[in-house]
Amino acid sequence: MSTSVERFDERARLRAERVGRDVVHRGELLRHPVYTRVLHWLVAIAFVLALLSGFAIYSPWLFHWLTPLFGGGPRTRLLHPWFGLVFDVAFVFQFLNWLVPMAWTGADTRWLKRIRRYTTNEDKIEPAEVGFFNGGQKVYFWAIVLSGVLFLLTGLLMWFDHVVPAWIVAVSYVVHDLAALLMLAGFIIHIYEGTAAMPGTFRAMTDGTVTEKWAWTHHPAWFRAVTGRDARAAYEREQRRQAERARTVEAWEREQDAHENTADERVP
Amino acid sequence: MSNPQTFQIQEISAHPGPVPGAGTQRAEEVCKYIDVTTCIGCKACEVACVEWNDHPFRETTFDDTYQTMPSTEWNYWNLIKFAEDARDGNLMWLMRKDQCMHCEDPGCLRACPADGAIIKYENGIVDFQQDNCIGCGYCISGCPFDIPKFNEKTKKVYKCTLCSDRVGQGLEPACIKACPTGCLHFGTKSDMVQIAGLRAKQLREVSGFADAGVYDPPSIKGTHVIYTLHDINHPERYGLPKNPVIPASYTYWKWTAKPIGLLMAGLGLLAVFFHRVSVGPKLPQPEEPPLVSEHADPVEAKRKELP
Ligand code: SF4
C-alpha cells in the first residue's frame, strides 16, 4: 500500500472526524469511526437502489412493480447505471479505507475451515485469533471487490451498447447477472449477520460503538489489541461477576421473603 | 408499433402465463419475398417506408457508396445495401433490401426482458410495442441481423413493422407497393417460398447462376422475409449472416439459469430466516440473565442423555 494512499485515507478520516462525532461510553469500544460509517451507508444506499432497479431489469415480468419507484421502465433503465457508478465510486473509498484490516491471514483460513461450527453456534466465544474482521467478513469484502470490478466492466460495455459488438453485450449481460447473484447472496447473509443473527452488531454502523462483551465474544484478537486484556479471561471474569451478582440477588430475595412472612404472621 | 387487436398474438416477450387468445383461429403466415437479382437499387421502397411511417428524412453520412446511409436507423427501417463484388473478373453490383427479417425464432424477442415489449403474431410479424419497452437495448444484441435501433430521445427501440398496420387491413406493405420492377412480393409464406424456389431454379438453369438459391435460414427456423440470391453459398457477400444464431445467453441463460438464480436467492432468504428460528442468535457472552441450569431445561437434558 503506497504511502500517498495511506496519507489520503488518513486525511479523509480526520476530516470526517471533525464534522461527525464518535461517542464512546463506559464499557464500550469504538469499532467504526465516522468516516467508515458514512462510506458504508453511501455504498449501501447506492447498492440498494441499484439492486431494486436491477431487479426490474433482470426480470421485469416479475418485478415490474418496482419500476414506478424510479419513474417507469425507461427511467429505471436510465438510472440503474448511475446508481451502479455511485456504488462503485463510494466503494473505492471504502476499499482504500479497509485494505489493511481486510488482508487475508492464516487465521482467516482456519476460520473458514470451522465455518460449520460457526453457523451452528457451537462455540460460546470465537477463537482467540479472530481479529477485527473474521474470515467470513473478508470473503464478503473481496467478493464485493470482484463483483464491483465485473459490474463496472460489463456495465460500461452494456451502457455503450451502440458502439460495442453485440456478442460482447450478450456475454456482458450474463457476467453482470452472475456478479449480481453473487452480491445478492452476500447481501442476504450480510444483513442477517449484522442484525438478527448477532444482536449488538448493528449499532457498530450507526453509533460506531460496540460493547466490550460483544468485542470479546466475536472478535477476541481485536479486543485484546485495543484493551490489552485477554478475551477469554475477560469473559470468565464476567461470568464470575454475573454468578456473584445472581447469588447476591437471590440472598436478598430470600431475606425479603422471610421479612414479608414474619410481617404476615403479625397480622391478626 | 401495431395495434395488437388486429392480429392473433402468438408470442409475447417475457410474458408469464398463456398468451391471450392463442390458437383460437388459424391464420396464414405472411412473407415478403425479395428477388435481389431484379433489384435496380432505385430506393423507391426506402421512400415508401419513410412516407408511410411518417418519418422525417434524417441526416446521413456519405461513405463513398450509393447507399443512402451506412445502416438502418431508428426512423429509417428500409435500406438498400450496395455491395461491390467480383464475378468472372468483372464487377458485380449486389443490391439487397435490408430490413427486419421477421424471424420465426426472433432473437430480439428472446432477449427482451420486458413483458409485452415485443410481440410475434400468428402471421409471423414481429412487432415492437414501444409503450412497454424499457430501453434496455438487449434486443439489439439479440438480433442476428443488427436491426433494432435505439432512439436517444425517447429511449426506446424501433424497427420495421412489416407494415403490420397495413397488413392488418389486408394491404401489402408500403415497400411492396412502391417497387417498380416487381422484385418485391408479398403473400403467404408457402406461396413465397414456392415462387422464390422457382426463380432460383430459373437462375440456375437459364441464367447461368449455378449457385442461386433461397435465403430462409433454418438456424432460426426460417424468416418471414426471404431472398433469392445469385450465390446462396456466400450470403455474407450481401451482408447476410450464413448461419444466423441467437446468442446462447438469451436462450439458455435467460430462461433457465436466471430463474434458478432468483429461486436460490429466495431459498437463501428462507434459509437465514429458519437459521434464526432454529439455531438462534449469537449473543454477546456470557448472556444476561445467566442461562438457566442445564437440568432445568428438559430438551437440553434429553440431548445430553443421547449417545
Ligand atoms: S431480424 Fe432482428 S429485429 Fe427482426 S425479428 Fe429477427 S431478431 Fe427481431
Ligand code: SF4
Ligand atoms: S430495448 Fe429492446 S429488449 Fe429492451 S425492453 Fe425495449 S424492446 Fe425489449
